[in-house]
Amino acid sequence: MADLKIEAVSMTFSLPNGSTIEALKDISLEIAQGELVSVLGPSGCGKTTLLNILAGFLAPTGGQIRLGKTEVTGPDRARGMVFQQGALFEWMSVAKNVGFGPRMAGRPRAEIDARVEGLLQSVGLQGFGDKAVYELSGGMQQRVALARCLANDPDVILMDEPLGALDALTREKMQGLVLKLWKETGKTIVLITHSVEEALLLGERLIVMAPRPGRIHAEYRLPFAARGVGEDLRMVKRLPEFGERRDEILSMIWEMEEEIMGKAEAPV
Amino acid sequence: MTLLLIYIALLATIWALTAWLSTRIRSRDGMAARKTVTFGDESAIRPSRVASVASVAVVFLIWAAFTGSSWTFIHAPADWQMRPIWLPPPENVWFRLLDIAANGYRNFTLWEHLSISIWRVFTGFFFGALIGIPLGFAMGLNSFLRGWFDPIVEFMRPVPPLALIPLVIIWYGIDEKAKIILLFLAALWIMAIAARSGVAGVKLSKVHAAYSLGASKWQLLRHVIMPNALPDIFTGARVAMGVCWGTVVAAELVAAEKGAGFTIMVASRFMQTDIVLMGIILIGVIGYSIDVAMRMLERWLVPWKGRG
Structure with missing residues (x-):
């Protein structure tokens, strides 16, 4: 019915001291009705900014968001939000x-x-x-x-680290619940997380973002969410390809973090 | 000086006695009793009932002992005794209370004196809240109104209401209206600031959640911002009630023909120290009762306070 289209969205903040920060640069993404997308990235990569733009809490400085044919200009009931x-x-x-x-x-x-x-x-x-x-x-x-x-x-459910504050056991149960609800309702879900494992489990598509400027770094199509609907999540986590993906993405994020640290420490 | 030493000696004696007794009968159990670290652990500190009762008893005992009261066997030496004009014995105050309760004082019954003060406080507070709460909401929700009223509210807040008494008398004389206006001014700024901080304290995620669930601005105000501000408003109301009670007594000291403050003022002019003491005790009891009542109301009306 209604696909979610992110069209060349940029977000530039001006700081009081005159400098600017590019929180998001030229992000384009199409999310089909009923897709389960997880967004992962080191802190400061703009993933929460992106979600706030999707919800309509922030107006991007460039580009636009469309849900079906309508342009998103503010929050409304078509895009529900689950907070931490x-x-x-x-x-x-x-x-x-x-x-x-x-x-x-x-x-x-x-x-x-x-x-x-x-x-x-x-x-x-x-x-x-x-x-x-x-x-x-x-x-x-x-x-x-x-x-x-x-x-x-709602047509789309946006989740901003909904399970981030829960203990490990509860979190695992809730991950199962999210998958179950996704399957039952067929909603489009965009989920932001900083847990690599959660992003792998709860994403048919996994978007990895990179900071400074915030941008899409890599994208995966994953089989785990579909398998997780029927299977025990712990079995899914034990699959060899799950482990490979996890290591791959972890080292990707590690590299980004080290790059940031390097930038921060390098003499100007 | 001697009095202070006697007081400290009594405190120490009773403390030692209760401490010794509680080591003998350690019947209490549960978490708190099993804690080995209590010094520094605030949660392990409970006000000791025994100490509270003993504290009140000691005050009365000293009072009685130094005023030659017939209610006690212990008496201070004769040359340490207070004269009734400085400090009458407790029974004088008690019998004076019964007397005034039955016969009234200065053309009005005791109940009329007290109820007029209470009525003034509630009326002044009511109007202060009626204007102050919407004012605080306006300041919390709109940049222009925040900027417009901030200097006024921030300036008026630290001005003690008592400092306004002379001006209020010049403008409005000494009748009822003047006192209500004074109390209105005392409550207004406190309520405005409480409401403003209640609005400011709403979590952004709650506001965002309400909007993305389809709430309109008005619905957000009615169903999210107002209930969210209630605990702060209640805290403000408790403070405002306390300040108003203090202010009304002071205002009645200056100019009134009846009221709790008026009673003790007139009595002091005629050196009726027993009436002065009676009045002070009644003022304290009423002030405390108002606070307790507000706290009970708060627990009943905003059970979610501090649980966000």
């Missing part, structure tokens, strides 16, 4: 959080209730609707965030 943590509304119950989008749109009460109930079920939180969000663990809160985003039935 702390973006839930703690003055609302779990069910109220999940139903927030439809409620703002003025959907009928019965429809919202049914939708919330179904979503709580699919993220494994049935029976938690009346709890306060601060009574839940970090992993459960992220389940609420996923359900809240899905309740709006």
Whole structure:
């Protein structure tokens, strides 16, 4: 239905001292409906800036974003967002959080209730609707965030390190959940992460970005996400080609980091 | 000086006694009791009930002992005794309270004196909040209004409300309106600043989340920014109530025909020290009660405070 097109997007920040930073330079990418794309890169490569532009929170200094035929000019319900943590509304119950989008749109009460109930079920939180969000663990809160985003039935789901603050065990479970929801809903998902393993597991396509200026450095098409839907994620991680890819990408990022360090330390 | 030494001696004695007793009967259990490091671990420090009760008892004991009270067997030597005009014994204050509660003071009943002060505080605070909270929101949400009101609010905030009393008297005289306006001014800046910091404290990710879930500006304000600011507004309200209570008493000291502050002011002119003490104790009790009530209200209305 609606492909997400990133057309020659650039973002240049001006600093108060007059110099400029090229956070993103000439990024072009086409993401087809239903694709699962992960974006990886060392800190400072502009991946969060890119996601904020996709969401419509930032207007790029060059180029444009299109979703289907419409140009993105600001945030709207077509592109849902899942944040790292702390973006839930703690003055609302779990069910109220999940139903927030439809409620703002003025959907009928019965429809919202049914939708919330179904979503709580699919993220494994049935029976938690009346709890306060601060009574839940970090992993459960992220389940609420996923359900809240899905309740709006967006075309694209943008995830900004959604699992970054979770402990390793919870994280692994949540990775499985993300894959399951992707399969069930067929949504386009763009996921930003700084974990190489997570990027490999949760990306049909994996984009590696490089810093200064922020740009696309490499792109992979990967079989792991598709396999992970049916299989145990730990089995996927044990595949020899998974290990090879991981080492390859890790050393790529290492090189970038060393280059940055070198630049920083080199006498001007 | 002697008094201070006696006080410290009593403190030390009771402390040693309770410490010794608690080593004898170590019946308490649970995490806190098993901690070996308590000095420096704030979470292991609980106010000791025994100490609190003993503290109040010691104050009354010293007071009674030095005023020749009939409520105690312990008396200070005769030449250390206070004269009632300086410090009456506790029972005088107590009986004076019963007397005034029954017969009133200066044409008004005790309840009228206290309730008028409380009414002034609540009315002044109400208007201060009514104007201050929207003002704070405006400052938190709009650059122009922030710039416009910042100098005024930042200048008025450090001016103690008491310093405004002379001006308010010149402008509005000494009637009810003048006192309400003074208290309004005392509460206004505190509430404005509390509301502003409540708005400023909203996490950007919550705002972003609401927008990408399809919320309009108005819906964002109603469902995200306002509830998010509530804990800060409550903290401000507690401070404002405290300041207003202090200000009303001071204002009544200067000019009033009834009220809690008026009572102690008039009594002091006639050297009715027992009434002065009674008034001070009542003012303290009411101020404390207001704060406790606000805290209970806060726990009931904003249970999510500090849990973001």
